[in-house]
Amino acid sequence: MAAVLDVTPENAWTALWRRLQQDRVGAVSLGIVVAYLVMILFAGAGFLAGGWSREVGVPYANPAFIGERLNLEGVLRKRAEHKGVAPDLSAVDPLAPKYAEWERRTGELKMSEPERSMTLPWGGDRWGRDVLDKAIKGSQVSIAVGVTAALCATLIGTLLGAFAGFYGRWVNDFLEWLYNVFTSIPPILLIFSLAAVLRSGVFAHLFASGIWMVVIILAVTGWTGMYRLVRAEYMKHRSREYVLAAQAIGASSASRMFVHILPNVSHVILVQLSLLVVAFIKVEVILSFLGLGVPVDMVSWGTMLSEAQTELVIGKWWQLAAATAFMAVFLTAFSMLTDSLRDALDPKLR
Amino acid sequence: MVPTLAGVILLVFLLFKFFGGDPAQILAGQVASQEQIDAIRRELGLDRPWYTQLGIFVREILSFDFGKSWMTREQVSAIFLTRLPATLTITIPILLLEAALAIPTAMLVAYYRGTLLDRTVMAICVAAMSISFLVYIIVGQYVLGFLLGWFPVQGWSDDFWRNLLTYAPLPILLAALVGLAPQTRLYRSFFLDETKNDYVRTARAKGLSEPAILRKHVLRNALVPVVTNVSLLVPGVFVGSFLLEIFFSIPGLGREIYLAVNRSDYPVIQAVTIYLSVLTMFINLAADVLYTFVDPRIQLR
Numbered sequence: 001m002a003a004v005l006d007v008t009p010e011n012a013w014t015a016l017w018r019r020l021q022q023d024r025v026g027a028v029s030l031g032i033v034v035a036y037l038v039m040i041l042f043a044g045a046g047f048l049a050g051g052w053s054r055e056v057g058v059p060y061a062n063p064a065f066i067g068e069r070l071n072l073e074g075v076l077r078k079r080a081e082h083k084g085v086a087p088d089l090s091a092v093d094p095l096a097p098k099y100a101e102w103e104r105r106t107g108e109l110k111m112s113e114p115e116r117s118m119t120l121p122w123g124g125d126r127w128g129r130d131v132l133d134k135a136i137k138g139s140q141v142s143i144a145v146g147v148t149a150a151l152c153a154t155l156i157g158t159l160l161g162a163f164a165g166f167y168g169r170w171v172n173d174f175l176e177w178l179y180n181v182f183t184s185i186p187p188i189l190l191i192f193s194l195a196a197v198l199r200s201g202v203f204a205h206l207f208a209s210g211i212w213m214v215v216i217i218l219a220v221t222g223w224t225g226m227y228r229l230v231r232a233e234y235m236k237h238r239s240r241e242y243v244l245a246a247q248a249i250g251a252s253s254a255s256r257m258f259v260h261i262l263p264n265v266s267h268v269i270l271v272q273l274s275l276l277v278v279a280f281i282k283v284e285v286i287l288s289f290l291g292l293g294v295p296v297d298m299v300s301w302g303t304m305l306s307e308a309q310t311e312l313v314i315g316k317w318w319q320l321a322a323a324t325a326f327m328a329v330f331l332t333a334f335s336m337l338t339d340s341l342r343d344a345l346d347p348k349l350r
Numbered sequence: 351m352v353p354t355l356a357g358v359i360l361l362v363f364l365l366f367k368f369f370g371g372d373p374a375q376i377l378a379g380q381v382a383s384q385e386q387i388d389a390i391r392r393e394l395g396l397d398r399p400w401y402t403q404l405g406i407f408v409r410e411i412l413s414f415d416f417g418k419s420w421m422t423r424e425q426v427s428a429i430f431l432t433r434l435p436a437t438l439t440i441t442i443p444i445l446l447l448e449a450a451l452a453i454p455t456a457m458l459v460a461y462y463r464g465t466l467l468d469r470t471v472m473a474i475c476v477a478a479m480s481i482s483f484l485v486y487i488i489v490g491q492y493v494l495g496f497l498l499g500w501f502p503v504q505g506w507s508d509d510f511w512r513n514l515l516t517y518a519p520l521p522i523l524l525a526a527l528v529g530l531a532p533q534t535r536l537y538r539s540f541f542l543d544e545t546k547n548d549y550v551r552t553a554r555a556k557g558l559s560e561p562a563i564l565r566k567h568v569l570r571n572a573l574v575p576v577v578t579n580v581s582l583l584v585p586g587v588f589v590g591s592f593l594l595e596i597f598f599s600i601p602g603l604g605r606e607i608y609l610a611v612n613r614s615d616y617p618v619i620q621a622v623t624i625y626l627s628v629l630t631m632f633i634n635l636a637a638d639v640l641y642t643f644v645d646p647r648i649q650l651r
Contacts, residue, residue, distance in 0.1 A: 181357035184631050186585050189623045192611050193365060200371040200614040285482050305484045312492050324485045331480035
């Protein structure tokens, strides 16, 4: 008789892992996403693209594979380095007597200008920075913003959704009102209002550097979808037998909400979280492009695109290509992974 | 609707009141004396308690009088009236063109579901959605406008027809192309959801051809979620084209509010946010009414 109960049911997450491996598209996407994550970990630790802001090449250095292309800006820069003689303006220049002293003082300081190279692996930008390094560092910033904001939005949405769905009554009424308020403002206007307030407001100095302004804007705008989903799940689960059984043995409300119900709705949260990451990265790119996103001393896919716009007109296409390729590959892989995840977690398909 | 509207007003008020900068400081600029700042503060009622200020704010909203823009001294109501036509000139054709392209494409893909064509189109859609809208605009403007010279790179005039036929086509085309991928994906799923229903099996059983089933039965039923989705897109026609307006220097509402954010012009941002939220609520209400025409089974209670 005892042998009957020997079969332990498969853990939900092991089952998910097994099903993901069987899905070829899902496995490849997972591989690409993991590769990106390793890349941004290295970039974050400084092993990779640590010197993205160093001006290692001439302005608009050509990519290595088309190194022979005429690069007027680069040639001019090289020439200026070799014979930096300014025309003699001492007759009209009121500062002329001071130049000798400044020259002497400059001589006291040691300055080493590294030799700028004419070509870089994937070309250079306007200041001669390596575009490949920028794209790697930009991936780190853009993905970090997207993931952090998605986690914050998920936290807000899950907590509020759990409260509304579990307690019902006036808690639900109040949170539904809040949801209606946030969703009746067109998202882009909410984003713009928050950007205006956070940039010029009392907390502006806190957001002068770093990614927190974008993260807050995205999280405050994007929690509503998650709230609605989680609320519906909690309404469904709160009167299920396993929750009632937990109540019967004396589990508190908090314990029932977060120890008993939460693991059973986590698959819904996971899929919605990955959808949010994709959406938030796209918005971050647009905000940074408009100058409302990451600060000027950082690089993201959005700031790269805003530089690329003017570069394209003079035929320097490599920064645009690099930013677009890095972004498109990551988002495609991440979207495909989300689809596979949803299929693997869908109980109907088991 | 009234509690929601009150909530929107309260949210905007609290956001700007407690998180925003001091209006008097922004208005007076960097080099203002304390007297000037105090004078502005009195004029705007900033020296009164916050609930009185909320009252002033509500009165401004109800009387449609938001005063003047802080930076350009233009009446806020005038900004609405002069910027909206340009925005609508490009957004309404975008909305129509997107629907006209996406619904047939989605039906076609749904008809060939599971085949190589279906999978190829869906893969292209995912890849197309992963490229930023910015890239489409930058490349489109450069190639079609600058290199090939088929369209003017940017510009706007006072004449409606000239705008629509000369300046608007390139932005409209780009936006419609970008919108095509996500909408095709979504509408395909609506069509596929319907094909699983019993009435489709019955139609097949009585020998109806597959195109006829799609056209006569599935399309009509799938229109309900399609209408929902289009109605969700309608509020976007007012500011949704802000990127296009910035790139093509079209003097529309979206570009105006972006400029207002850059110069901390609070009255413009507040007015646009509140009035467009109200408009969104009415559009959603109208969509609910529209359902009863599309699907007689739905009744409003």
